[in-house]
Amino acid sequence: MKHLVTATVTFMALAAPAFAAGDADEGKSVFGKCKSCHTIAAPDGEVFVKGGRTGPNLYGIVGQTAGTGDFRYSKALVSAGENGLVWDEELIAAFVTDPRGFLKEQGGDNKTKMTFKLRKGGEDVAAYLATFGAVAATEEGDAMETTEATEGEASNDATTEGEAASE
Numbered sequence: 001m002k003h004l005v006t007a008t009v010t011f012m013a014l015a016a017p018a019f020a021a022g023d024a025d026e027g028k029s030v031f032g033k034c035k036s037c038h039t040i041a042a043p044d045g046e047v048f049v050k051g052g053r054t055g056p057n058l059y060g061i062v063g064q065t066a067g068t069g070d071f072r073y074s075k076a077l078v079s080a081g082e083n084g085l086v087w088d089e090e091l092i093a094a095f096v097t098d099p100r101g102f103l104k105e106q107g108g109d110n111k112t113k114m115t116f117k118l119r120k121g122g123e124d125v126a127a128y129l130a131t132f133g134a135v136a137a138t139e140e141g142d143a144m145e146t147t148e149a150t151e152g153e154a155s156n157d158a159t160t161e162g163e164a165a166s167e
């Protein structure tokens, strides 16, 4: 029982809104702009979006260290990863809007090979990418809510039992 409580607390901490999360459905259409250069394909070979090879495969990119996929990255992106850049939705949203400006802010070489800039929809495309590979956040959220409710009922029962026992 105790580990369930811990899991719930951890989830709530993760869910704290650092930035306005995007809409994965919207992001799916935004990804049409990325497709010419990026494919989304699982390690087992399943292809979700058949796109170009000018850029790296973006399957499981959320939670992955920058510049560590199977791709000949620029030195800029590799060193950003070495300096600890791990993609989350917020960082991807910022990167795609201005790859060079973003890497410059990271404090390193900004000569990325990604020449494309997205005008809007960065959060949405990031939310879409988050649905591939890593634990799907929304599914986990639903599961946790259920757990929480059950947990509440269970501890009420426990209290009642405790009182009964002490009499």
Ligand code: HEC
Residues within 6 Å of the ligand: 030, 031, 033, 034, 035, 036, 037, 038, 054, 055, 056, 058, 061, 065, 066, 067, 068, 069, 072, 073, 074, 075, 076, 077, 087, 092, 095, 096, 111, 112, 113, 114, 115, 116, 118, 125, 126
């Ligand atoms: C013109 C081709 C092109 C387009 C269009 C493009 N990218 Fe890229 N992308 C690249 C290249 C090339 C790299 C590798 C950059 C480097 O090595 O500096 C890259 C790198 C990335 C990375 C980092 C990957 C990693 O493994 O660290 C992310 C995330 C990314 N792109 C997301 C997107 C998204 C989202 C879009 C659409 C909004 C997009 N890209 C559109 C070419 C493109």
